[in-house]
Amino acid sequence: MSEIESAPAVPGGRFTTTRMKRVEVRNVIIIGSGPAGLTAALYTGRANLKPLVFEGDGFEETTPGGQLMITSEVENYPGIYKYSISTDENNIPLAKIEEFLTGPEMISILRTQAQHFGAECHYKRVEEVDFSCRPLRVKVDGENHFAEAVIIATGASAKWLNLPSEEEYKNFGVSACATCDGALFKGKDVMVVGGGDTAMEEATYLTRHCKSVTIVHRREEFRSSRIMVDRARENDKIKWLLNSRIVEILGEKQGFRKFVTAVKINNLKTGQDEVVPTDGVFVAIGHKPNTEIFRGKLDMDELGYIRTRGRSTVCNNSNGEMTAGVFACGDCQDHVYRQAITAAGSGCMAAIDAERFITANPILYGIESEDSQSYVKLMERVSIAGGREKSGQP
Numbered sequence: 340m341s342e343i344e345s346a347p348a349v350p351g352g353r354f355t356t357t358r359m360k361r362v363e364v365r366n367v368i369i370i371g372s373g374p375a376g377l378t379a380a381l382y383t384g385r386a387n388l389k390p391l392v393f394e395g396d397g398f399e400e401t402t403p404g405g406q407l408m409i410t411s412e413v414e415n416y417p418g419i420y421k422y423s424i425s426t427d428e429n430n431i432p433l434a435k436i437e438e439f440l441t442g443p444e445m446i447s448i449l450r451t452q453a454q455h456f457g458a459e460c461h462y463k464r465v466e467e468v469d470f471s472c473r474p475l476r477v478k479v480d481g482e483n484h485f486a487e488a489v490i491i492a493t494g495a496s497a498k499w500l501n502l503p504s505e506e507e508y509k510n511f512g513v514s515a516c517a518t519c520d521g522a523l524f525k526g527k528d529v530m531v532v533g534g535g536d537t538a539m540e541e542a543t544y545l546t547r548h549c550k551s552v553t554i555v556h557r558r559e560e561f562r563s564s565r566i567m568v569d570r571a572r573e574n575d576k577i578k579w580l581l582n583s584r585i586v587e588i589l590g591e592k593q594g595f596r597k598f599v600t601a602v603k604i605n606n607l608k609t610g611q612d613e614v615v616p617t618d619g620v621f622v623a624i625g626h627k628p629n630t631e632i633f634r635g636k637l638d639m640d641e642l643g644y645i646r647t648r649g650r651s652t653v654c655n656n657s658n659g660e661m662t663a664g665v666f667a668c669g670d671c672q673d674h675v676y677r678q679a680i681t682a683a684g685s686g687c688m689a690a691i692d693a694e695r696f697i698t699a700n701p702i703l704y705g706i707e708s709e710d711s712q713s714y715v716k717l718m719e720r721v722s723i724a725g726g727r728e729k730s731g732q733p
């Protein structure tokens with residue numbers, strides 16, 4: 340029997356030989372730190388798995404905290420707001436809302452809670468992954484990190500118009516999330532940019548709050564499904580500016596505050612520019628899942644959203660086979676609900692799936708040779724010796 344095959348199991352997954360480099364195998368690495376990633380960190384932390392979280396570094400769509408970092412007040416995350424409690428005449432507690440938290444405040448609270456239970460968080464971006472054998476490999480700053488399980492929570496990024504004025508008024512009248520920010524525009528006139536299902540859905544939702552909603556779309560035909568366009572057409576509060584694109588967002592500044600007051604619209608048929616007053620602009624031209632580093636390694640739909648198995652968070656590889664130990668949660672695998680609370684819920688599911696996987700499939704030891712090619716070969720030998728590869732997934 341070779342030196343490797345005869346190596347003893349070592350708690351914590353450490354193993355050293357003269358030929359091999361000593362490496363640490365973590366229980367779980369979490370990629371991403373929106374509500375999905377931080378909830379997965381909280382749950383795996385409480386399961387005593389000491390999760391290592393790579394939050395992103397702000398480059399290449401890896402914003403630590405994710406989309407909540409560009410959200411103002413979060414009014415729809417159940418139970419999270421500043422409150423005071425009094426009691427009624429029967430001594431029953433009565434909560435009073437004092438103030439809602441902003442997205443960045445919520446992320447800070449979630450991160451602190453995860454860290455309290457042992458999560459180790461780093462503002463670093465994952466450059467590369469190798470899920471072809473166990474332990475799973477995640478490369479950060481040129482350094483390899485190994486884990487028994489990886490939870491992917493890289494989220495999605497809203498697509499923007501990429502106008503300098505859009506950047507200037509983001510969060511001050513320009514938003515990419517009607518559900519998050521619509522209630523801030525009560526009784527106001529707003530615009531929604533786009534002609535897909537998201538634009539129709541956001542516009543229809545916004546009519547609950549706003550005086551009027553104008554859909555600005557660059558064509559006459561819609562990418563959106565017929566039923567959703569018809570629903571929008573039947574809504575008296577919705578107006579249409581077709582064959583049009585916004586070329587500039589105009590506003591006013593008062594001290595630290597800024598307001599959108601109008602947009603400059605270019606008519607693509609006549610070429611004419613026109614200034615149209617509005618109080619807000621919702622950009623709804625699609626989202627892009629942040630899954631580029633997993634392309635070719637995991638099963639994804641045509642839009643790049645990771646496909647998971649059934650109601651679990653378990654991933655398949657690009658051949659449709661189960662990828663042992665890899666789980667996905669949050670917006671990187673969900674283009675339907677896309678809410679902080681649904682992302683957090685799926686982060687909890689991923690943590691439970693990962694914990695069960697680790698319990699059912701312990702790795703005996705972690706090893707890495709000096710060159711990556713022999714690393715793969717050695718891992719194959721280890722998995723044959725361990726006889727546990729790709730089994731017992733939840």
Ligand code: NDP
Pocket residue numbers: 499500532533534535536537538540557558561562563584623624625626674675
């Ligand atoms: P889509 O890609 O379907 O639509 C994007 C829209 O934005 C298109 O009309 C496109 O115009 C327009 N657009 C893109 N880039 C620009 C730009 N730079 N300037 C101006 N307009 C632009 O994205 P959605 O987010 O709407 O939908 C994504 C997926 O999610 C779809 O599969 C959709 O069906 C699904 N979805 C389903 C929902 C539901 O069933 N309830 C709700 C929301 C989404 P053009 O058409 O000219 O290319």
